[in-house]
Ligand SMILES: O=P(O)(O)O[C@H]1O[C@H](CO)[C@@H](O)[C@H](O)[C@H]1O
């Protein structure tokens with residue numbers, strides 16, 4: 001066996017064939033069957049959770065540490081076996097990953113989704129994201145100063161945070177059973193890790209290169225300018241944000257929400273920008289639901305400045321939000337990213353411009369409300 | 373609109389955020405609904421296909437050009453708009469992709485899968501792969517000489533191949549509806565493109581770097597040696613091949629078939645090695661089915677030397693076959709690679725060593741045969 005400890009600690013392993021890392025959570029095998037869900041929703045106010053805690057009677061959002069986190073907060077260090085030879089250190093590489101995984105509900109109401117919530121009701125979610133992010137900023141991060149003056153109400157229910165421990169915070173939502181979500185109560189997850197994950201890591205490298213080669217301009221700042229001028233992939237905009245099906249979209253109705261000015265992270269937002277982001281999220285999710293008249297599945301995620309990093313990394317970061325929805329033709333026909341996509345290269349059928357045109361036509365009232 | 377032509381030709385678009393490409397097949401939107409399948413299987417011998425052709429009464433394998441190929445053989449060239457400015461050429465990058473997509477059945481029998489077929493019955497599949505690959509080799513490829521002396525029977529049913537047009541051939545199988553396969557008749561696909569796809573491209577770069585830094589040794593040659601010595605991830609082997617759950621496996625029961633000697637591509641195989649590969653494929657697929665006593669879904673794919681490339685690229689290539697199966701705990705509980713995995717980094721629960729131990733215990737007769 002490899003170092004026994006790798007059977008118990010959260011860690012990353014390196015793939016030398018693709019020069020990339022993956023996260024391994026062996027301790028998660030202890031979590032109960034996904035199918036075996038309690039009769040009462042463990043996300044509703046006042047209900048009991050798996051580990052025995054009881055949720056408060058919250059009236060907006062509520063965050064708690066996942067009872068089956070993919071990463072551990074406390075664990076022994078990992079040092080590769082000192083007897084390991086050269087080959088092993090090149091081809092069987094691993095590193096320890098510490099972190100916290102939070103679950104964050106969007107509302108006390110069990111059946112609401114973001115598509116059902118008007119922008120002012122989504123605002124507390126964004127404030128809560130902002131506070132969790134601010135709480136985890138390393139003290140060496142230049143953004144930490146902004147965090148001290150945040151005009152958002154502080155959620156009291158997070159555990160104390162070990163300062164300077166964490167490198168990145170990934171906020172994401174899996175919506176719908178097609179995207180592996182087993183509880184319909186609207187919620188997202190927030191995973192914080194001591195290592196920089198692959199995707200935001202790659203983006204940061206690219207944004208850094210672009211800035212260095214283009215007189216200090218930001219890649220996404222230029223991209224926003226270009227898309228606003230071309231219009232063909234712009235599906236909606238307000239004062240602060242533009243929503244596009246990006247040129248390089250992989251998923252059939254993939255969407256990117258971009259701020260019109262350079263925003264590094266949630267703590268850079270002005271109060272009205274938080275409301276504008278809420279409006280953009282509401283637009284995207286409502287249009288998604290209207291497209292095939294169903295509760296549209298997707299995974300969404302926010303990329304922003306790392307919690308800990310060089311001043312240059314923080315400055316090169318450009319806040320944005322991705323939506324990856326699997327449906328292609330109807331509520332039941334999805335695009336499978338499988339054989340060719342996994343082995344060779346992602347492949348899409350409709351163009352992003354066609355997807356934009358379809359989503360532009362899906363504005364107006366949420367279809368469910370019209371049916372009432 | 374971007375260049376109108378991008379609505380009609382198969383092309384790739386560049387993602388500057390991740391420095392990667394994706395394939396776009398706008399013409400595929402013309403293909404009929406996946407759900408709307410003919411009553412009679414279009415892969416069975418003697419039956420009619422969508423485009424009106426009739427399948428021959430084949431008795432082993434049968435290949436034909438997909439009636440709805442993702443890439444086109446003939447199409448106008450694409451030249452980026454000459455009026456485009458600097459920003460556009462950096463951020464809205466595309467290139468034309470030509471190619472052919474074949475479908476290849478494994479057997480005339482509609483309900484057989486590789487798990488049901490003894491190695492000698494799988495052999496014709498490998499011979500057919502070899503012949504299609506050989507047929508498409510660029511005349512400048514040093515492997516083309518070997519192709520002239522192949523001891524495999526030549527399938528007569530492929531269309532004539534434009535020589536020197538294609539850069540890479542991706543052989544892959546999607547098995548099971550969970551992996552987007554809608555026809556249970558056992559078959560794989562073979563997509564040939566004028567461009568190098570992302571995944572084998574990344575691997576080739578890594579294998580090249582490794583060789584340069586390690587005295588000419590191959591990355592996968594060293595990896596085979598290491599895994600054979602360590603044993604903990606070896607689930608099966610014969611004279612010519614070893615089957616491992618690789619150190620860096622992402623999918624719960626991901627498997628890699630590796631030759632024990634340096635084989636660049638299918639045309640390097642000795643006749644007995646083709647049978648040994650057939651035996652390895654049979655072992656993997658039978659053990660998969662035995663694991664949860666079901667027809668185990670997966671996507672598999674072969675990576676090998678490009679059809680066209682520098683002598684160095686051909687020499688640095690090391691044949692291997694990946695299996696990516698989605699099931700985690702049972703015939704119905706799969707691992708979803710969704711929010712965190714898509715936005716941040718792949719995440720797995722059981723370790724590859726645990727997966728190996730499970731699959732080692734799944735040898736013996738195919739469970740279905742015991743039930744008879
Ligand atoms: O070509 P098929 O079998 O119709 O389609 C299947 O495999 C393709 C290649 O991996 C994918 O692009 C499709 O999404 C999938 O449904």
Ligand SMILES: O=P(O)(O)O[C@H]1O[C@H](CO)[C@@H](O)[C@H](O)[C@H]1O
Nearest residue numbers: 180707708709710711712713719
């Ligand atoms: O944490 P959950 O909701 O139980 O699990 C879901 O999201 C995770 C993060 O994307 C994935 O690793 C799981 O495969 C998926 O089922």
